[in-house]
Amino acid sequence: MMGACALALTAGLSGVAAAETLFVQAGRLLADPATGKVEAARTLVIDKGKIVRIVDGYVSEPGGKVVDLKDSFVLPGxxxxxxxxxxxxxxxxxxxxxxxxxxxxxxxxxxxxxxxxxxxxxxxxxxxxxxxxxxxxxxxxxxxxxxxxxxxxxxxxxxxxxxxxxxxxxxxxxxxxxxxxxxxxxxxxxxxxxxxxxxxxxxxxxxxxxxxxxxxxxxxxxxxxxxxxxxxxxxxxxxxxxxxxxxxxxxxxxxxxxxxxxxxxxxxxxxxxxxxxxxxxxxxxxxxxxxxxxxxxxxxxxxxxxxxxxxxxxxxxxxxxxxxxxxxxxxxxxxxxxxxxxxxxxxxxxxxxxxxxxxxxxxxxxxxxxxxxxxxxxFDLSAEIGSLAPGKAADLIAVKGDPLTDVTVLQSVTSVIKGGAVVK
Incomplete structure (x- = not known):
């Protein structure tokens, strides 16, 4: 029953995504809020609207687009x-x-x-x-x-x-x-x-x-x-x-x-x-x-x-x-x-x-x-959204400051990526 619900909602999760591979270089990353673990200096590799992998350090490849968020705190959309x-x-x-x-x-x-x-x-x-x-x-x-x-x-x-x-x-x-x-x-x-x-x-x-x-x-x-x-x-x-x-x-x-x-x-x-x-x-x-x-x-x-x-x-x-x-x-x-x-x-x-x-x-x-x-x-959409991991939708935001210390910094979002497309 709930599987059908998830299927109905997931149908609305597709959208227009960026065509090129993105390399999002995050100074600090809260990939999975369930754990509360913040990692430093990580790169999210994004292709066809999905996260392909998350790697240590700041990397890129020829033909890809780098999104430089080294000075930011990155978390899921x-x-x-x-x-x-x-x-x-x-x-x-x-x-x-x-x-x-x-x-x-x-x-x-x-x-x-x-x-x-x-x-x-x-x-x-x-x-x-x-x-x-x-x-x-x-x-x-x-x-x-x-x-x-x-x-x-x-x-x-x-x-x-x-x-x-x-x-x-x-x-x-x-x-x-x-x-x-x-x-x-x-x-x-x-x-x-x-x-x-x-x-x-x-x-x-x-x-x-x-x-x-x-x-x-x-x-x-x-x-x-x-x-x-x-x-x-x-x-x-x-x-x-x-x-x-x-x-x-x-x-x-x-x-x-x-x-x-x-x-x-x-x-x-x-x-x-x-x-x-x-x-x-x-x-x-x-x-x-x-x-x-x-x-x-x-x-x-x-x-x-x-x-x-x-x-x-x-x-x-x-x-x-x-x-x-x-x-x-x-x-x-x-x-x-x-x-x-x-x-x-x-x-x-x-x-x-x-x-x-x-x-x-x-x-x-x-x-x-x-x-x-x-x-x-x-919404039965944990497999798609809510955290950042390989295979999930590339929905993420960035802020200056640390929202785990001052949650009001989330009222000033500086970058938004939705489905692999940079919209802000």
């Missing part, structure tokens, strides 16, 4: 497990919901994809976007028409009618026109929604198990799907080789989804000890999205708040609780994968999440692991 490339929160966000076409959103997404790649994120999971827009963007990046990270895409989120993933807060006519086909009620209808998302091209199924902060409805942050609906969703997705991840704030929704066999939780704001036990029992991942909580709280409590009253109430409630949640989860031994919910906060600022993870109690190395080896394992 970063993975953001939760973004929304086709938009970004701003005072005009609600107007954009009803004025931008799918084509508009895809073009907007192309700009944000470039920003994200230049920030050092060579793979992202886009969790919740217009199907046509994000699937077109994913294909354009794969073809090389658009400069951006490899995209794992869910397309539209599966949601209950009137729930966080439905269209909310407009006239009834507008809401009917914009309602996604992934909205469902009842176990059988939810199976239908999952199957249709796979049919439309989803690499992963994203659901809204609870209410959400930025849906313009005073429906709270508690569980929205019934237990039977959650079980049907997870079963239908797994039968079609897809993992299921759940937007979930309220503890009732978190625990119900994990009991139904769900694979990962996005946000996890009100998780409790039972949640932690369920995460560990299932081997599920938590994607804390601390930047999103920080951002919505700052907007809602600031002088230029552009959120609606319903959004503001939820932002002031949930935002300040997320840091302590991540600390409890980490101390409890929950597996954490890096994710920012960028599109709530600004695209390109993704690496700000590292400092928040450290503030929540992770060491700098553990924070880096969430965005490399952990995130790769989360």
């Amino acid at each position: 970063l993975i953001d497990s939760h973004v929304h490339l086709t938009g970004e929160q701003n005072p005009n966000s609600r107007l954009e919901e009803v004025t931008q076409s799918s084509a508009d959103q895809a073009m907007v997404g192309a700009g944000f994809a470039r920003k994200t790649l230049m920030a050092g994120f060579t793979t992202v999971a886009d969790l919740g976007a217009d199907n046509a827009a994000v699937f077109a963007l994913r294909a354009a990046v794969k073809r090389g028409d658009v400069i951006g990270p490899r995209i794992i895409a869910s397309g539209s989120a599966v949601s209950i009618h009137g729930g966080h993933g439905d269209i909310n807060g407009f006239s009834e006519e507008v809401m009917h026109a914009l309602r996604p086909a992934s909205v469902c009620s009842g176990a059988d209808d939810c199976r239908r929604a999952v199957r249709e998302q796979v049919w439309r091209g989803a690499d992963i199924i994203k659901i809204t198990a609870t209410g959400g902060v930025l849906s313009n409805t005073a429906a709270g942050l508690a569980q929205q799907f019934s237990g039977a609906e959650l079980e049907a969703i997870v079963d239908a997705a797994h039968r079609m080789g897809r993992k299921v991840t759940a937007h979930a704030h309220g503890v009732d929704g978190i625990n119900a989804f994990l009991k139904a066999g769900g694979d990962s939780i996005e946000h996890g704001t009100y998780l409790d000890n039972e949640s932690i036990a369920l995460f560990k029992k299932n081997g599920a991942y938590l994607v804390p999205t601390l930047m999103a909580g920080d951002y919505v709280y700052r907007v809602a409590s600031g002088p230029n708040n552009f959120l609606t009253p319903a959004q503001t109430t939820k932002a002031l409630d949930a935002g300040p609780k997320m840091l302590a949640m991540a600390r409890r989860a980490h101390e409890g031994g929950v597996k954490i994968a890096f994710g920012t919910d960028s599109g709530v906060s600004a695209h390109g600022d993704n690496a700000g999440e590292f400092a928040l993870l450290v503030k929540a109690g992770l060491s700098p190395l553990e924070a880096i692991q969430t965005a490399t080896v952990n995130a790769a394992a989360h």
Whole structure:
């Protein structure tokens, strides 16, 4: 079952790679963040988008291209497990919901994809976007028409009618026109929604198990799907080789989804000890999205708040609780994968999440692991990405300074190579 999921996602990992052999000369190299071992003076030999070998010292060969990073710290390309490339929160966000076409959103997404790649994120999971827009963007990046990270895409989120993933807060006519086909009620209808998302091209199924902060409805942050609906969703997705991840704030929704066999939780704001036990029992991942909580709280409590009253109430409630949640989860031994919910906060600022993870109690190395080896394992892509070794994708970044001492240096990535192509 999970092998099929990995196959579906790996299909999106190919792309346009450099034709010539690269010799990347790294002053310091963290090839496998799982070990934490930093090596000095290494050369990565890259051909046809893959790492061929890693050798001691600085070497090159005639006809090859040397990338001189002797003064830099080199590590695997970063993975953001939760973004929304086709938009970004701003005072005009609600107007954009009803004025931008799918084509508009895809073009907007192309700009944000470039920003994200230049920030050092060579793979992202886009969790919740217009199907046509994000699937077109994913294909354009794969073809090389658009400069951006490899995209794992869910397309539209599966949601209950009137729930966080439905269209909310407009006239009834507008809401009917914009309602996604992934909205469902009842176990059988939810199976239908999952199957249709796979049919439309989803690499992963994203659901809204609870209410959400930025849906313009005073429906709270508690569980929205019934237990039977959650079980049907997870079963239908797994039968079609897809993992299921759940937007979930309220503890009732978190625990119900994990009991139904769900694979990962996005946000996890009100998780409790039972949640932690369920995460560990299932081997599920938590994607804390601390930047999103920080951002919505700052907007809602600031002088230029552009959120609606319903959004503001939820932002002031949930935002300040997320840091302590991540600390409890980490101390409890929950597996954490890096994710920012960028599109709530600004695209390109993704690496700000590292400092928040450290503030929540992770060491700098553990924070880096969430965005490399952990995130790769989360998507069943450890054989392709997350570390640097012969046969793996040549996705790597470089920074000045030592991120194992000061994780904030990852906010200033100086070089990016994706699939063997030097993009920065």
